[in-house]
Amino acid sequence: MKRFISLLLLVTITSVCLAQSSITKNQIPSASSFNERPKLVVGIVIDQMRYDYLTRFYNRYGEGGFKRMMNEGFNCKNNHFNYIPTYTGPGHTSVYTGTTPKYHGIIANDWYDKEIKKSVYCAEDTSVQSVGTVTDAGQMSPQRMKTTTFSDENRLFTQMQGKTIGIAIKDRGAILPAGHTANAAYWFQGKDEGNWITSTFYMNELPKWVVDFNKKHSVESYLKTWNTLYDISTYTESGSDLNDFEGGFKGKETATFPYDLKTLKDQNEGYDILKTTAFGNSLTTDFVIEAIKAEKLGSDNITDVLTVSYSSTDYVGHNFGVNSKEIEDTYLRLDLELERLFKSLDEQVGNGNYTVFLTADHAAVDVPSYLQSVKIPAGYFSSSDFSKKINDFMKATFGASDLIESISNYQIFLNREKIHQLDLDLDDVQEAIVNEIITYDFVDKAYTATAMTSTSFSTGIEQLIQNGFNQKRSGDVIYVLDTAFISYSKTGSTHGSAFEYDTHVPLLFFGKGIKHGETFQKTEIIDIAPTMSALLDISYPSGNKGEPLEFVFN
Template sequence: MRAFLSVFIICLLFSCKSQKEAMSSKNTALNTQPKLVVGIVVDQMRYDYLTRFYSKYGDDGFKRLVNQGFNCKNHHFNYVPTYTGPGHASIFTGTTPKMHGIISNNWYDKVLDSYVYCAGDTTVQSVGTLDKAGQMSPHRLKTTSFADENRLFTQMRGKTIGISVKDRGAILPAGHTANAAYWFHGKDEGRFISSTFYFNTLPNWVQTFNNSAIAESYLKEWNTLYDINSYTESGSDLNAFEGGFRGKDNATFPYDLKALSKENRGFDILKATPYGNSIVTDFAIAAIDGEQLGQDNFTDVLTVSFSSTDYVGHNFGVNSKEIEDTYLRLDKEVARLLQKLDVKVGKGNYTLFLTSDHGAVEVPSYLQSVNIPSGYFDADAFKAKLKSAIILNYKAEAFIKNISNSQIFLNREVIKGYGLKLEDVQQAIVNEIIDYKHINKAYTATSMSTTEFTSGLESLLQKGYNQKRSGDVLYVLDPAVIKYSKTGSTHGSALNYDTHVPLLFFGKGIKNGSTLEHTTIPDIAPTMSALLGISFPNGATGKPLEFVLD
């Protein structure tokens, strides 16, 4: 009996030990979240910027992310319009403008009968400046970001900090519950600012940064990082397809930024140079130290948007020496940020992803010079022609309240007063404009609301269509046709040059590899949520990319 009892006790002890080990193993498996998640958005980065300049990148920036991380090579926006505000919102909310409501950077508000800005908020005040540039918040974003969900999950213990040159590039990714969002205010100040949506006074580390004269140090010569003759991946430096800066006769290197700043809004000139990205890196590094990000057991989120790539692209175009130099320098900024994360947070303790808010078209005037179909849309002529057209026996001007963002907003009260049906007027306008020069497609809001499109351009339009905020008629321009100046690049379409962007995952919990499987922008936030073991953003429509996670 005594022997049996001894055996029983030994078995019981082993059983308890094995259960404890199993529970410990289970707890370990469920608590492997990174200390810090870093979401990087490179504004206006086409996918081919990753491949075109690859041979000239160093080993510690983009190449490190590609070689040690996971590369989604066939990554696309699954909606239009492809603009900065909607792009940043979609990346971090895991859904499209149909759900999150940021339908453009600026749009016509049907209720207010005026234009609104995606991050504008007159109910808050500027912090860090007396200028109105700080009157911003995420109040027009209708859904949560994965950073919001992380804050909720950690009982607000996990921090969220958003940083960018652009206000919308800092505010929308950080979401509604962020500890702070900071953006660069140029003019004669050259400092990072915020709004009373977050706090009433800038933290000491931000004030120290602003008082350090770092911004002023970048008002210097911008010349090519390497010998300009080695920049064989871009066109000639002197050409007819670039904008340039006021005060300089042509858009060629070098640029004396201090001298040129006088005619180019002071410190704002930095935004359209690689040094705008440099100061964002400087500030992000200061934030990692100042906020002690990634230093406890609660996952923090840092969002960093490099916006100067967009300003340079708009000014000089996709094929310019300036854009090549900007990306070669950005590669070094990415490396610098990674090095800081390695030291401060620790290798293997953070997870990072890098993507873009949209791509960009080659300058149409350049495409025309090499016989590729392209052109420019005369918006004023379009509006004049449409308003003078006869629609259902009435002059169309009577029906139209606003034309903007490739949408036509109708005056519903007037239409009702004439005894007409709204859907009939919408369709009549579609029938009218479809034959106009450079109009490729046109659709009614009724069709967007009543028909489910599962593929093609119609599906992308529908995912970008918000029933309360979008217009009554949507139109699409021909490929490589833009409403823009004849110099520089822009974006906004459903075509591959605007939708195909990089997506790189790196760090803790990420596999090493690549895929050509089609992935979409709304997949990013659910993937981050799955990695963290938290709720998906409340409006998320994307899916976790299981093959990315280790």
């Protein structure tokens, strides 16, 4: 009997110990669990990419670029911006912060600063110095961005061991995504220099690999003839090459292929001409691939973040329009650049060790003069006429000609000190302006700042305006133009509105941790940052309002 009890006790103790051992093993993460994170996250933003560029040019794309992402990764087909204005600065910031201008504070590329009474640029910082250029083009930093990015959170999570590097031809496209804690951000200085530069916010001198790149990869090699990649007669997904809706280059009579860039360079801001060609994207890819090698990104099990923005697509769109042969050729060539980048990642980091997402900072409208030619309502809005008319109204109504300090980004900024001096009620002045401008041709909607701060909008354009409204930085009155009416030249495309042609952009995920699939479920641009944070199992950015898209994960 005693032997039986002793045996039973031994079995019980053994069972308890095994159970405790099992619980302990489940509770304490093994070393291998930390290796489940990708070694490198690459965020790609295509400047001014409409969603339909994926579908319009699909049959001409190769298998290794856009199609590889769609065939191996996850395609969110109904992805939208959830605020206005849809500009480059706010777009890049929202992608990486998981929130809107209401919280991150980048309300436009440039905006009127109500405190210092002048326009400011989203990335400017006169407290830092240029590195790699003798100009002030390097006096830039993310200091105006009020929240963290997911790349910041990754730096914090890894005790600053995980690297973050941002790269783009545009300074704001490199700086804002990389965040406040980035190891580096590099952008392109054209003019008569043609170099990649940075600022003392990041470093006091360029790394040797950047100096060497600027020397060895002379931009002269990109100054060649830009002709179509394939026979132009096969470019059936765009309009005629010769038309009245494109800008072109100074020194060339028509905006038609081919373009001799070396000949046109001196009349078109020197090396800046490369920005407005497909070769600007080639230059970007070359620099990105060199950065991966030189910085050893993704070489260990501590996740690095690389932010890449292809800026030339925006310059080409602004110049030639969304229906041009030039935009078709630019995207066919960009597809090859993506393939080249992915092959380099396969070689340097290893297929299955990195994760990529691709999206855009905004889309763009068809050239209104083209839309008019096919009988679609569209047109142009004169900002100067609007300014004169509203100032005349203010003088006639309130007896003063200096009550408006600035009109920019479809917002009116009032001289609040003057309004106080005249003993006027600010709400009454705002409301009077709204009631006046809503009667103007091509103004579709108008709202006061008071309405934006006192009313909660849950749907429609009103919600998008509110998401883009920052109480300290935005204006006193916000107005919206009719669909496809823009304040711009009569050639080329632009963006900034709350309409589908500006808000609907691609969202592709691909690589480690991502399953293959697609959805028409509506997703928003602010969902990207929390999705990447969830993939990395790190804190969400400080101002995050998005939701992780768990359906994209394996």
